[in-house]
Amino acid sequence: MTQIFERPAAMGLLARAEPLRLAALFPDLPAHTRLRGPEIGAVMVRGRQGGTGAPFNLGEMTVTRCTVRLAEGPVGHAHVQGRNTEHALRAAVLDALLQTDRAAALTRSVLALLAAEETTRREARARKAAATRVEFFTMVRGEDA
Amino acid sequence: MYVAVKGGERAIDNAHAFLAEERRGDPAIPELTVAQIRAQMALAVNRVMAEGSLYDPDLAALAIKQSRGDLIEAIFLIRAYRTTLPRLGCSRPIDTGRMAAVRRVSATYKDLPGGQVLGPTFDYTHRLIDFALAAEGTAAQAPLASAPLGPVPRVTGFLDREGLIEDEPASEATPRDLTREPMELPADRALRLQALTRGDEGFILSLAYSSQRGYGRTHPFVGELRIGEVAVELDIPELGFAVEIGAITVTECETVNQFTGSRTQPPQFTRGYGLVFGQTERKAISMSLVDRALRWDELGEDNTGAPVQDQEFVLMHADNIQATGFLEHIKLPHYVDFQSELELVRRLRAGQQGAAE
Numbered sequence: 001m002t003q004i005f006e007r008p009a010a011m012g013l014l015a016r017a018e019p020l021r022l023a024a025l026f027p028d029l030p031a032h033t034r035l036r037g038p039e040i041g042a043v044m045v046r047g048r049q050g051g052t053g054a055p056f057n058l059g060e061m062t063v064t065r066c067t068v069r070l071a072e073g074p075v076g077h078a079h080v081q082g083r084n085t086e087h088a089l090r091a092a093v094l095d096a097l098l099q100t101d102r103a104a105a106l107t108r109s110v111l112a113l114l115a116a117e118e119t120t121r122r123e124a125r126a127r128k129a130a131a132t133r134v135e136f137f138t139m140v141r142g143e144d145a
Numbered sequence: 146m147y148v149a150v151k152g153g154e155r156a157i158d159n160a161h162a163f164l165a166e167e168r169r170g171d172p173a174i175p176e177l178t179v180a181q182i183r184a185q186m187a188l189a190v191n192r193v194m195a196e197g198s199l200y201d202p203d204l205a206a207l208a209i210k211q212s213r214g215d216l217i218e219a220i221f222l223i224r225a226y227r228t229t230l231p232r233l234g235c236s237r238p239i240d241t242g243r244m245a246a247v248r249r250v251s252a253t254y255k256d257l258p259g260g261q262v263l264g265p266t267f268d269y270t271h272r273l274i275d276f277a278l279a280a281e282g283t284a285a286q287a288p289l290a291s292a293p294l295g296p297v298p299r300v301t302g303f304l305d306r307e308g309l310i311e312d313e314p315a316s317e318a319t320p321r322d323l324t325r326e327p328m329e330l331p332a333d334r335a336l337r338l339q340a341l342t343r344g345d346e347g348f349i350l351s352l353a354y355s356s357q358r359g360y361g362r363t364h365p366f367v368g369e370l371r372i373g374e375v376a377v378e379l380d381i382p383e384l385g386f387a388v389e390i391g392a393i394t395v396t397e398c399e400t401v402n403q404f405t406g407s408r409t410q411p412p413q414f415t416r417g418y419g420l421v422f423g424q425t426e427r428k429a430i431s432m433s434l435v436d437r438a439l440r441w442d443e444l445g446e447d448n449t450g451a452p453v454q455d456q457e458f459v460l461m462h463a464d465n466i467q468a469t470g471f472l473e474h475i476k477l478p479h480y481v482d483f484q485s486e487l488e489l490v491r492r493l494r495a496g497q498q499g500a501a502e
Binding site (some may be wrong): 007014043047050055056081125133 | 169194195199200201202203227230232233236237238239241242245246247248255256260261262263264272287288289291292293295296299313314315316317320321322323334335336338339343344357362376377379381383386387388389390392393395399417418420422478499
């Protein structure tokens with residue numbers, strides 16, 4: 001069964017991918033024109049007062065963005081955390097390719113693998129956390145015995 | 146007064162070369178890599194990101210290397226770099242309720258949904274120097290539970306459902322940004338939280354401690370402390386939808402504070418809030434205490450004149466880069482100022498001695 005990734009989900013996976021891993025999965029970029037960037041900038045990250053209330057500015061994070069057009073027409077975008085311009089470029093090219101008839105093949109060879117690896121990584125961390133959960137027990141006191 | 150002077154170029158160049166040599170230290174010892182600092186000095190990296198107000202672990206690790214481990218100098222480097230970056234947008238507010246928590250504890254409920262999850266904490270360690278770490282090649286492995294920790298519910302949510310804690314109404318108001326406009330006092334809570342989260346950890350800690358010792362006390366309980374990764378979503382105008390551009394680790398602390406009520410509000414618990422980049426627990430707890438203390442006016446409490454209740458005192462002195470800049474400038478040449486004071490003191494002494502004779 002082939003997994004389906006909507007465009008926002010696919011862009012998120014490409015953005016969160018480890019740059020070297022993404023380059024290993026998809027080393028050679030097809031012909032493309034750079035419409036914007038890759039360009040390094042900052043995004044102001046917001047939080048909420050009390051976790052759920054009105055927004056406030058927490059601080060910035062570095063982000064690299066890039067927009068490309070493929071020879072056959074589709075335009076691809078990427079906004080990726082960090083300052084790796086190659087990562088942003090590769091993610092933008094992939095975003096464009098995912099709008100072409102290569103989408104199904106790339107979903108199998110790139111997106112599905114990234115998603116599976118991310119799930120494994122997150123689950124391992126969540127299992128380590130779960131192992132530190134306190135199991136309380138109550139000592140039986142004399143008068144209760 | 147400052148006077149432009151020439152000279153000293155060679156001394157400055159040589160001083161920089163000397164600094165570079167001292168930074169490297171004994172060349173017989175292997176040089177630190179940025180990746181090593183990022184991985185093994187992670188809490189220093191977190192502090193530099195939080196107070197530098199820029200989330201980028203590689204950059205923070207590089208700044209620590211460049212500053213020879215002087216974290217305030219590293220924060221200064223990050224702040225300076227930050228000013229060179231174009232602002233690409235503002236994220237949607239992060240949803241800490243969906244955090245992939247690695248640590249989550251509550252001091253108000255023992256048994257709570259999701260449980261007490263200790264995570265990678267120094268708590269319960271003996272605080273004895275571990276000489277085993279002096280030997281290389283130690284690789285520890287954390288045990289894995291059979292099931293992963295899922296999302297954990299918010300502790301203040303339990304109190305909220307009973308109406309026992311003040312409401313925290315959601316809004317989509319655009320918060321003011323102290324990096325874009327000078328801070329004006331009185332500052333609203335959003336602006337105060339921004340100033341506190343990037344403020345100096347030591348200063349915020351001391352203020353929080355002063356409030357615990359009685360200078361503006363607020364009777365806090367740590368309702369919940371959680372550390373973990375949250376997604377950052379950005380609306381992309383060209384696309385018309387939001388995309389996850391990455392994930393950051395944050396520490397969130399919510400305090401629950403005693404409140405006897407006022408003319409307008411029934412007795413209920415009130416909130417203090419701390420949210421800081423990285424695993425930065427001491428800072429997040431301190432921030433939530435200071436946040437709560439600064440809310441005395443909106444909650445109709447008395448101003449006891451405690452430093453922690455004084456917005457101007459807190460907000461204008463929390464930034465260690467501003468403080469360092471002003472403090473350290475006094476070591477720069479003040480030859481002319483000092484000459485004039487020297488003249489003045491000599492003249493006054495001469496006048497006094499003249500009068501005495």
